[in-house]
Amino acid sequence: MLSQLCAAAVIGVDAIRIDVETNLDSGLPAFIVVGLPDSAIKESRERVMTALKNSGFSIPPKKITVNLAPADVRKEGTAFDLSLAIGILASCGIVPSEDLGDTLILGELALDGSLRRIIGALPMAAMAARLGMKRMILPKENASEAAVAAAACGSVLQVFGVSSLSETVDLLTGQNPIAPTQISVSEIFSDAPNYTIDFSDIKGQNDAKKAMEIAAAGSHNIIMIGPPGSGKTMLSKALPSILPPMVFEEALETTKIYSVAGHLPTGKALLTQRPFRNPHHTTSSVALIGGGTMAKPGEVSLAHNGVLFLDELPEFSRISLEVLRQPLEDREVTVSRAALTTKYPAGFMLVAAMNPSPAGALKDEHGNLTATPQQIQRYLSRISGPLLDRIDIHIDVPKVNYEDLISRAKGESSAAIRERVLQAREIQQKRFMAYKNQHIFSNAQMTSRMIREFCRLDADSETRLLDSMRRLNLSARAHDRILKVSRTIADLNGAADIQFRHLVQAIQYRSLDREFWNY
Template sequence: MTLAIVNTRAGVGLDAPAVQVEVHLANGLPGLTLVGLPEAAVKESRERVRSALVNAGFDFPNTRRITLNLAPADLPKEGGRFDLPIALGILAASGQLPVEALEGIECAGELALDGKLRPVPGMLPFALATKSAGRRLMVPRACADEAALAGNGLEVLPAESLWDIVAHLLDQTRIAPHVLPAPPKAQNPAPDLADVRGQHQARRALEVAAAGGHNLLLAGPPGTGKTMLASRLPGILPPLDEDDALQVAAVRSVCGLALESDWGQRPFRQPHHSASAAALVGGGSKPKPGEISLAHMGVLFLDELPEFSRSVLEVLRQPLETGEIHLSRASHERRYPARFQLVAAMNPCPCGHLGDPRSRCQCTASQIQRYQARLSGPLLDRIDLQVEVPALPPEQLTAQTQGESSDAVRERVMAARARQMERGALNSQLSGKALEAACDLNDEERTWLAEVLEKLKLSARAYHRVLRVALTLSDLQGAPKPGQPHLIEAIGYRQLDRLLGKG
């Protein structure tokens, strides 16, 4: 038979749409034509496949006219993942492999010139789609563990070379299905909150942020533990369920990052303040995920917040609202998840020592004003908790007593989130009538809160932030609704509004 069809998949964001590699051998002027919107790396596969077939001991049909079609034709194809299906299609079309042997399987892999198989990125989304289609999956051995993360119901057949796969399809040497030796487990445990000395208000704010999904801003002099506190947030968030863990791993898979070492952990991403907008939200001529997508279901930490370009910070506004990012280019459009929790840190002034009892501030009033004016007002509108992290006295730094562990705090966080799930959403996502109904303030509490906000010169926007945080505080306590003590504590987390002159 001179026609063969091999099933494979393209990589489009976190999706893996089906692609059929159609190979037809015909009489005529010898040559190989590749159609179906292939990009440069796919066009180069012609030479890799030719050399791999010859060096693996197979015959390449040099005297025939070979037409390769990657269908559907309107779907862009990129990368070396199509090498293996193209090679198998040529073998089947030339009669060196039964066409029936290719039924019920999907495959992907880049070929070396000697016929060895090399890994390709994005194997986890590929495997999940193959599992849904009910087919078996043949992959390079280096991709086997990643493909097996798709779970039960998918038969993964790993191979070292093209010859191994052909021998399996000819029933000469069978490939044993790959099974993970043990369930994946994170190799690097999250740092413990018990390591943080002092900073009781900041620790409390961290717990509130975790419980309600609130974004958090930490302000204070250098060396007060802002970064240390932020890095402890993933450890007090609830564990990822299997679906969320797979989604987090799928983003890393598309980026070509290792999955096993951080499996099941909440991501913690800390981009440098010189990062571009494309690095933060994703981009490129072939759009790839950025830091916000790599932080999906975890924490994005922006240290030295005023040092980030204002235009870079502005691009965070839309994903903070929607939990996803849309990237459009001339011939590509990608959608990536980006539901992260934002934690930012900043110094109060350019030298960092404004209000620091250990060192005198060297900045002028105009320098301080310009520094604080770099902050994006619309971005600050999306930060419910703003906390000062002061310098600690030496006796607190050297104290032997430790604070609560991350495990103890996580128990309270999970209990508070369970109460919120009964209402249908995290408190940070409530607004308008839903927020007012959940808080259910009486007339006396409303009047008191309005007077306090006016006295502290806080804006109407701050009113809803205070309500959201107060609701989380009541959930942590197990109270049916926020009371005046919760409102007082919530107002305490607006202290930077007055420092920065923003509401």
């Protein structure tokens, strides 16, 4: 007897429908899975048959053939276990097969028939909702994230979380109906974000704080150069506290990536706080950018709609740093392999930190260089010019004064700074209303055409910018970055046009375009 039901496979951060065709026929007992299954699916034969037996189901000794269609798409993972088991039971007549065409069934089976959590439930649910399916059955641990996708699409999809194979059969046969999982998006967003560091906790560094405010207001990439202990890491960790809160669409995009990567915290239906990723400098280029044998999102994608913090930037390998160039420019990662090409979102803010010298501080207590000019230049040259061009703001973070360190005075809070950032972002949203379909929401995302339209300068400012470009030997990309930062500074000041003082301030944020001894 032949039965057919629906499962799903994840490709990139999206899912596609997989038809599971199961046929029981006379012949020597066998269990064959075809349709480009990976080793995890091939091994599922033992899991499925043992789980069926331990759940009290008797399967006749027949030849079982399962086809996963379309057959030219490679299927990976253990999420097919439950659909294989239900397919066999449907072919045996134990489960009615009439309504399975509108039901998406997923789950990993344990040997005792219980269900374990799967990865990629959210994009699979989004696919089911998009295709107009009526039911989705999956492990109880994944039910809330799948219900979020159903709620986002406003579809008729009902999500049922089950804990075992027996419970799934009871649901399909109507012996033990259970209520579909319901989720309240407003309740999820009602929880206040928890930030470990507030800007008021940071002593001194007023110039650096202002630069971080500008970066947050325009979603600009920023690099901080300063000696060890000057507060670069603390400033970076405080940055999410002044960023605008995530809207539902952003939260859904970010949660989808974490769901596919298997990093979504247990019991968490939706990520409502902007991610902050801080990979170690020994991180490989594959871990940073994504891909691998079993393609997964990398750190740049896990930081989507949030912050990617690279501490000790020159210590990262040259290959790892150079692979950042495409996502910084395109806001997505394209991973090409012989079998397929996968795209991952990578719209992050890059925050980098480095010492001005391989010895740490540039000069010692006597004012002497801590390393030779050649050593310092070699150290700085580990960061290529094209990568620096893609970083909008270069800021010096000097050693904190002792007086500031022992002062009991509280600095400006993150909440106060965030208010100014939100006002600047509101100006930008109105400005880019006509470009919403191009996903342009901040000044850092402006194209060349938009720069010409929104970043016009007067004659004096044009002359100053031209002189700075010649003196600092700036590239055309650096020219555009200066104009974008100038536009953000003007927005923070409530100015309709870029003024001369806004431009001068933006030019000063190109410190790595100067020689190190001019610090």
